[in-house]
Amino acid sequence: MEFLLENILNMIGFIVGLAIGLMSLIGFRNTGSPTLFRLTIAFFAISAGFLIIWVGYLAADFVTKSGDIERWVQTTGIIVQTVGYFFIAFSHSIKAFLPKSSYFRSVGVVPLFLISSVQIEHIFRSISFILLAYGAIETILSYLDTRNRGAISVASGLALLALGEFLGWYSFVFPESILYTTSISIKIAGLVALFIPVSRLPLTRIRVDDGLDGEGDEWEEEEEAEEEGREDGGARREEGREDRSADTHGRVQEPDAEEARSTPAPDGGSPGRVEPKDGR
Amino acid sequence: MAGYRTRMEIIGDILSTTRDDCQDEQGATVTYLIKKANVSYPRLSEILSMLVKQGLLEVDRTKNSSKYRISENGREFLLAYNTFTEFSSDYGLNI
Numbered sequence: 001m002e003f004l005l006e007n008i009l010n011m012i013g014f015i016v017g018l019a020i021g022l023m024s025l026i027g028f029r030n031t032g033s034p035t036l037f038r039l040t041i042a043f044f045a046i047s048a049g050f051l052i053i054w055v056g057y058l059a060a061d062f063v064t065k066s067g068d069i070e071r072w073v074q075t076t077g078i079i080v081q082t083v084g085y086f087f088i089a090f091s092h093s094i095k096a097f098l099p100k101s102s103y104f105r106s107v108g109v110v111p112l113f114l115i116s117s118v119q120i121e122h123i124f125r126s127i128s129f130i131l132l133a134y135g136a137i138e139t140i141l142s143y144l145d146t147r148n149r150g151a152i153s154v155a156s157g158l159a160l161l162a163l164g165e166f167l168g169w170y171s172f173v174f175p176e177s178i179l180y181t182t183s184i185s186i187k188i189a190g191l192v193a194l195f196i197p198v199s200r201l202p203l204t205r206i207r208v209d210d211g212l213d214g215e216g217d218e219w220e221e222e223e224e225a226e227e228e229g230r231e232d233g234g235a236r237r238e239e240g241r242e243d244r245s246a247d248t249h250g251r252v253q254e255p256d257a258e259e260a261r262s263t264p265a266p267d268g269g270s271p272g273r274v275e276p277k278d279g280r
Numbered sequence: 281m282a283g284y285r286t287r288m289e290i291i292g293d294i295l296s297t298t299r300d301d302c303q304d305e306q307g308a309t310v311t312y313l314i315k316k317a318n319v320s321y322p323r324l325s326e327i328l329s330m331l332v333k334q335g336l337l338e339v340d341r342t343k344n345s346s347k348y349r350i351s352e353n354g355r356e357f358l359l360a361y362n363t364f365t366e367f368s369s370d371y372g373l374n375i
Contacts (some may be wrong), residue, residue: 027375154370
């Protein structure tokens with residue numbers, strides 16, 4: 001039962017992480033937002049972590065037939081996932097990583113590391129828990145600020161993942177109990193909750209731009225394309241808005257940015273992408 | 281808990297103003313954009329020149345003033361910007 005649930009969890013984790021990562025990547029490609037870049041790294045890492053563990057379980061089932069995943073494979077997967085959780089937390093700003101209260105700092109957090117320091121896997125599970133809990137709290141604060149209902153779903157997802165991670169870590173104390181199964185089920189629910197905002201995106205209006213294939217060359221042609229874009233822009237306005245749905249989203253690039261890239265419109269226009277100077 | 285706008289958000293505000301809130305069909309003047317987008321002149325002029333260079337804004341220079349209006353590419357960018365602003369907001373982040 002646990003073996004099946006683990007496979008389902010890791011498959012869903014891989015798919016959800018990949019979907020959110022791809023959406024973030026498309027957003028980064030279109031806008032150049034560093035926030036979306038961090039989200040891309042975060043969710044690709046989470047997806048890769050789940051994939052590693054999933055492959056480990058499949059290998060244990062079909063190749064080695066040992067019936068149990070290799071410990072180093074599971075540890076590697078968990079470390080890669082933790083990197084992803086770190087980037088989510090980092091996006092929320094790392095300044096409030098530890099609780100301000102000295103009581104919580106000494107009593108609430110440190111034991112997580114002390115108790116679990118026996119194995120690397122436990123250490124990373126506890127780190128994941130902290131990062132996820134931090135991300136959930138920041139997302140809830142963001143919801144209180146913006147009242148964006150999608151944030152509730154994400155906060156719930158992160159909180160459920162954190163709870164699942166905690167129970168999974170705690171199940172080492174009671175290995176034969178129902179804790180581990182419960183942990184996996186909660187994590188699956190968390191991943192589904194994380195996916196809800198992505199499922200609401202208007203996919204018909206977003207597509208991977210042509211710049212994905214050869215951005216460097218296109219940026220070199222920026223000056224030429226810029227002139228063409230200006231000429232074509234006026235002409236296309238007269239043609240009406242129907243063409244827009246088939247066009248590539250523009251990206252703005254600062255003139256002095258080192259990694260200058262652009263996304264030419266199908267007609268040769270040259271939108272770029274924005275690189276915020278302040279790094280936000 | 282209002283914070284500083286990121287550069288990306290300022291650009292979004294400028295483009296939104298030139299798309300939805302122009303003075304006339306010729307576009308918006310710098311003074312109008314300063315007021316509507318709430319940006320200082322030095323920062324606005326730097327961003328405007330960058331947006332024009334990237335083809336997101338078109339400028340109509342006359343004897344007395346320059347007027348800026350959004351280009352087709354600018355509309356495309358703004359569409360993507362709005363979509364992914366909401367996406368980031370879902371994750372509790374600013375784009």
